[in-house]
Amino acid sequence: MPELPEVETICEALRNGGRGGESILGRSIVSSHILWEGSLAEPSALEFKRRIPGQLIEAVQRRGKFILIKLSDDTLLIHLRMSGDLLVEQQSDPVAEHHRVMLGLSDHLRLAFNDTRKFGRFWLVEDPQTVVGDLGPEPLNGSFTPQIFHQRLQSHHRQLKPLLLDQHFIAGLGNIYTDEALHRARLHPLVISDTLDPSQADRLLQSIRQVLEEGIQRQGASIDWIYRGGDFQNYFSVYQRTGEPCPNCGQPILRILVGQRSTHFCGNCQVPPLPKTKEE
DNA sequence: ACGAGCGCCTGTCGGC
């Protein structure tokens, strides 16, 4: 579920309050309850419960789709995967269905990890680089230039859709924002990365940044039974709009499978690669 | 180097 804009929205709420909860900055962790041990990637539940109490929450950062909670001694990294969410509650609140981990905080607060599908993971480590060290560039970081992006596209021979979803290539994009960015850039999802010229690469990077920034501004997208609070889903151009008219040209949006992922695009605005058998 | 297939989980929806 959550991609970069949703993760950023959640981080912002943890830092400054929002989404119905208070800030966790400056609070200390007083206890931990592991309701589903599978949520812990490392260390073991025993070690986790031994190490985390007493640590102060000093900062909340995002790297790609990872949430980094800087503690006095360690960093707690959280990946929400498909259905995870982090909520700040009162310790007296009832334990909701699908809560998997709860951290008791000072001031009677509680940080709850709710994760219906149990795909989300926690890491409690001294050095966060052991977890996020091999992620690709941060798309909204100004030091990631169109020239570097073009160079990286040239260094692979892959279809754009799976390449943009590859967190080693670029961090933070998921199925929604990839489809939206490709449509905005007028690039077909099956175009091969090393065929892009510098101006197309520049247009793609700009499109990626625009859809991510709009997503953040709208506090992410809320889909299905998982409520986020954001409303970007009302502004999708192609994602889950199969058969509906393209906002640019009115032609129906198409859906194909690319690397087992549902992929939405306009067959008119986003011209497919190579197969030039017939001409008009 | 790359793509395909699968596993991890729970829930919803449409078709029969």
Add this chain to the structure above:
DNA sequence: TGCCGACAGGCGCTCG
């Protein structure tokens, strides 16, 4: 009504 498969915002693994 009930069952069954397809599908869902992610990602890591194995295998060709």
